[in-house]
Amino acid sequence: MDLAFAAEYNVLFLESQYDEKLEQKYLEKLHRKAFDALIFISRKLPLTELIKYQKYGPVVCCENPQDNPIAAAYTLRESTYQQAFEWVKQGGYSKIAIILSRPYGNSATSKIIFHSYKNVFGTFPDSNLVYTDCYNYNDGYQSAHLIARDTPDFIFGNSDDIIAGIYQYYLDNNLELPALMGQENQISGSLLKIPTIDHHLKMIGQAACELAITGAIKSVSIESEFIIR
Numbered sequence: 687m688d689l690a691f692a693a694e695y696n697v698l699f700l701e702s703q704y705d706e707k708l709e710q711k712y713l714e715k716l717h718r719k720a721f722d723a724l725i726f727i728s729r730k731l732p733l734t735e736l737i738k739y740q741k742y743g744p745v746v747c748c749e750n751p752q753d754n755p756i757a758a759a760y761t762l763r764e765s766t767y768q769q770a771f772e773w774v775k776q777g778g779y780s781k782i783a784i785i786l787s788r789p790y791g792n793s794a795t796s797k798i799i800f801h802s803y804k805n806v807f808g809t810f811p812d813s814n815l816v817y818t819d820c821y822n823y824n825d826g827y828q829s830a831h832l833i834a835r836d837t838p839d840f841i842f843g844n845s846d847d848i849i850a851g852i853y854q855y856y857l858d859n860n861l862e863l864p865a866l867m868g869q870e871n872q873i874s875g876s877l878l879k880i881p882t883i884d885h886h887l888k889m890i891g892q893a894a895c896e897l898a899i900t901g902a903i904k905s906v907s908i909e910s911e912f913i914i915r
Contacts, residue, residue: 723898759893767802783838826851846875
């Protein structure tokens with residue numbers, strides 16, 4: 687938003703809930719010049735469909751496009767996830783709960799997490815210890831009773847705020863806290879002094895916006911960072 691406003695562009699947030707018809711509708715609006723450009727933070731449509739609309743205006747994705755000819759700004763996550771899981775393994779933890787927003791089959795990030803975990807532990811996470819549909823503090827708090835029931839010795843969350851919700855549930859119910867790790871280097875994680883993974887999302891947003899403004903079709907990647915507290 688900072689970069690867009692400085693360049694005299696307005697920013698409109700379009701929710702799709704991973705509905706292909708809605709995403710297609712937004713692409714058609716680009717075709718009709720209702721938008722100057724589209725940035726897909728996440729998507730359900732295949733990249734090949736997004737690529738078709740580049741002739742009508744810049745289309746940017748926020749993931750590694752591999753060999754697909756589309757503008758992209760994304761975080762390099764694999765080595766950082768592996769570093770984080772190596773740290774977990776060295777700590778002697780073995781019953782590890784994984785908290786995600788979307789399941790393996792619907793999320794590129796979830797797939798990277800699973801494969802990074804397998805590279806370190808030799809197997810995918812225990813499906814009984816994988817919890818999805820968690821997006822914020824309240825989701826973490828609400829799902830914590832299921833997590834606590836399964837007594838993990840380590841909880842790896844999709845954000846620091848989600849972990850903060852789980853943390854509070856354990857405190858409210860006088861439960862022994864397992865070790866915790868979050869993501870996105872949020873204020874909640876800093877206050878709780880938990881390790882986190884910073885994917886530098888503001889930098890990704892700035893890079894995606896610059897691609898949308900210039901119309902350049904190239905990939906911009908930024909290394910994520912494992913922060914131990």
